[in-house]
Amino acid sequence: MASIDLSVVIATRDRPAALAVAVERLMAQQVAATTYEIIVVDDGSVPFARVPEDDREPKCTLIRREGLGRSAARNAGGQAAQGDVLVFIDDDIYVKDGFLQRHLVAHQEWSDSLAVGAIELPEEAQLTPFGRFRQRLENSGVPRSRGLTLMRNFCAAGNMSIPRHTFHRLGGFDESMESGEDQDLALGILPRGDE
Numbered sequence: 001m002a003s004i005d006l007s008v009v010i011a012t013r014d015r016p017a018a019l020a021v022a023v024e025r026l027m028a029q030q031v032a033a034t035t036y037e038i039i040v041v042d043d044g045s046v047p048f049a050r051v052p053e054d055d056r057e058p059k060c061t062l063i064r065r066e067g068l069g070r071s072a073a074r075n076a077g078g079q080a081a082q083g084d085v086l087v088f089i090d091d092d093i094y095v096k097d098g099f100l101q102r103h104l105v106a107h108q109e110w111s112d113s114l115a116v117g118a119i120e121l122p123e124e125a126q127l128t129p130f131g132r133f134r135q136r137l138e139n140s141g142v143p144r145s146r147g148l149t150l151m152r153n154f155c156a157a158g159n160m161s162i163p164r165h166t167f168h169r170l171g172g173f174d175e176s177m178e179s180g181e182d183q184d185l186a187l188g189i190l191p192r193g194d195e
Contacts, residue, residue: 006036006100007083007164011073012091013043016050019091023051023060026089029100033057036100039080040091041065041073071173071181074157078167086167088182090158093119103161112166114189117159157182162189 008026012019019040026038038060042049044067051060063080065073078086085107087100099117106115125131157173160182170188173181 004035004037004083005104006031006085006087006161007077007081008036008038008087008089008100009074009077009081010038010040010089010091011043011070011077012040012045012049013067013070013073014045015091016045016047019049021094022089022091025095026100027052027056027058027060028097029095030097031100031104037061037081037083039063039077041077043067043070043073069175069178071175071177075172075175078164078172081164084164085161086164087161088157088159093158107161107163112163114155114166114186115161116155116186119156119159155183155186157185160186 010019010022023038023040027033029036034057036058038051038058040049040051040060041063043065048064049062051062061080063076065076074088077088085103087103089095102117103115107113121131121135126135162185166189167185170185172185174184175181177184
């Protein structure tokens with residue numbers, strides 16, 4: 001059996017159409033389907049979330065939780081993961097070709113790092129005041145070029161990856177936080193001398 005390089009974790013709640021597109025795009029990635037898995041954690045959707053139930057690769061697993069929050073849902077996915085690297089995306093993230101390959105290469109180049117990718121909101125979302133605010137935050141907070149940084153940048157778990165052993169060493173996402181839990185996790189990975 002081939003080893004699993006990547007485990008993609010998606011926490012979801014009550015967004016079946018967006019989730020279906022997100023999973024379908026992940027299943028069409030250009031890395032070997034046997035080297036990654038998709039773990040969807042349904043955090044109390046009504047009706048329950050669904051994932052492909054056929055024997056296609058990559059393997060797609062569904063875990064059901066009962067509304068414990070996105071940090072707990074993400075942690076449940078991280079606990080179930082078998083991949084060396086955990087990739088976290090939101091249920092409404094529609095990845096492009098090469099998405100998983102870029103995360104994998106980042107971890108091959110910079111082991112034990114947290115990799116953050118840019119998120120581009122759809123045009124219709126940017127028509128709202130919050131959408132414009134969120135896109136400005138994304139544009140100003142995430143570095144626009146590849147490479148290591150020790151800056152305390154904005155970090156969104158909607159598009160980030162971290163080695164599984166590092167995620168567990170840090171204790172995962174803080175389940176007591178309702179917001180900013182991804183930034184909190186990112187701050188934990190910085191060397192102690194930079195705090």
